[in-house]
Amino acid sequence: MTVKRSLMTLCVLLLTNTFSFSQSPLIHQMVQQVSGDTLFATIADLQPMDRVNASNSMVPAYYLKQRLQQYDVDTVFFHFFKDNTPPNVIGIRYGELYPDDYYILGGHYDAVLPGAGADDNASGTAGVLEMARVTRGIKLQKSLMLILFAAEEVGLWGSFAFVDSAINHSVNIEGMINMDMIAYSHNLTDSSVSVCYKYHCLDMLDTFMVAAGLYVPELGIETDSSSAVIWASDHAPFWLQQIPALFLIENSDRWGGSFNPYYHTFADTIGMGANSPWLAEKITRSAVATLLLYVEPFLPIGIELPTYQKPTVTLYPNPTHQQFTIRSPQLTQHINLTLFDNTGRVVLSQMNLPNGHSVDISSLPHGVYFVRIDIDGEAVTKKVVKM
Ligand SMILES: [Zn+2]
Structure with missing residues (x-):
């Protein structure tokens, strides 16, 4: 109860x-x-x-x-x-x-x-x-x-x-x-x-x-x-x-x-x-x-409130048939990417991608995927739908 x-x-x-x-x-x-x-x-x-x-x-x-x-x-x-x-x-x-x-x-x-x-x-x-x-x-x-x-x-x-x-x-x-x-x-x-x-x-x-x-x-x-x-x-x-x-x-x-x-x-x-x-x-x-x-x-004396900028990443188009592009406004460094299917299995892993890189997923089955992106020691995850 x-x-x-x-x-x-x-x-x-x-x-x-x-x-x-x-x-x-x-x-x-x-x-x-x-x-x-x-x-x-x-x-x-x-x-x-x-x-x-x-x-x-x-x-x-x-x-x-x-x-x-x-x-x-x-x-x-x-x-x-x-x-x-x-x-x-x-x-x-x-x-x-x-x-x-x-x-x-x-x-x-x-x-x-x-x-x-x-x-x-x-x-x-x-x-x-x-x-x-x-x-x-x-x-x-x-x-x-x-x-x-x-x-x-x-x-x-x-x-x-x-x-x-x-x-x-x-x-x-x-x-x-x-x-x-x-x-x-x-x-x-x-x-x-x-x-x-x-x-x-x-x-x-x-x-x-x-x-x-x-x-x-x-x-x-x-x-x-x-x-x-x-x-x-x-x-x-x-x-x-x-x-x-x-x-x-x-x-x-x-x-x-x-x-x-x-x-x-x-x-x-x-x-x-x-x-x-x-x-x-x-x-x-x-x-x-x-x-x-x-x-x-x-905060210790003399220390300002730290400003925090979470990496923002856009994946587009999403949903997608063939590929998606990764772009981040503040990002110049390279990106590591891992793609998981909905059972948690890694289906794609790519290192050192440049900002604006397009990832080809045309060979993957239709469904929902989770994309993990590592930038500057921070990790973010996004969902991508393959149609
Ligand atoms: Zn438990």
Whole structure:
């Protein structure tokens, strides 16, 4: 059963909450940088990797570590907790004023056989990396911990081990957000998130409502504190220790027809199980905005608000019969391109293309393709329809 209290909560907290209700320009800018294109580029990186627990591959863990290091977090490490099991991958940005007070964004990176696990949970993993990306170069008052959990699918091993270790070392965790499955929209019409919480998390839920209302007003919000499935991911060990935590998942009726039909199947791939860069972007923005309200970002003295220009790329004509041209207004460098079909298979890969290059796809079958374009260390994904 789902409890719908979003509107009521918003009204109550408008009267009672202590946060100011004007936007912070810095938070606004960081939240706006969260991009569905970038999230889907990360999902495209992860879906061909073997993330099944039994394989014990370290490839995904090294990839995640490298991504966190790329965004200059203060420390990145592997948290090994069990023999023959990949580690949790943890990055920390230490707070300048309160380094011992931690807020956590987490998501599991493992997957089940035989799936590529694009929605479950390359999507949430991508969201965690996205927070590392958009906080690059920014100072925080409190510490932000970014955790990619291992071994969720076999019984939340990674998150239980992490919470045990944190309790043993008296780590002060003030709050946690877990994202697990944020990129599937039923019929591409669902535009809301399910926020799962327990009663010790009501303050955090109120903060989430404020943050989402201020910075992601286009995202619909449903809340759920009572259905059985809300325990089924990595926030559960935090709840059991009475640590405030929210679980964000695409809003799908998990007992009815709109639940992701590709869940735990071979077709949990970009285009099938993960079909909505829009929803992944908005849910990630809501998590990032909430945590930023807590960790309080600020700019070092003498530093201007960085201006950010996301690479813009146009592919035309689209839909197309034969070929499409790639063009970017600000781009002079060369472009790397990867084309995926809707099962996530790479069907074309070309390096060092000049701006304005035309890509011939006349030999490919009709259908929808995802184009990943790498420019200047940033990746964007676009859809192309071959007619
Ligand atoms: Zn999952």
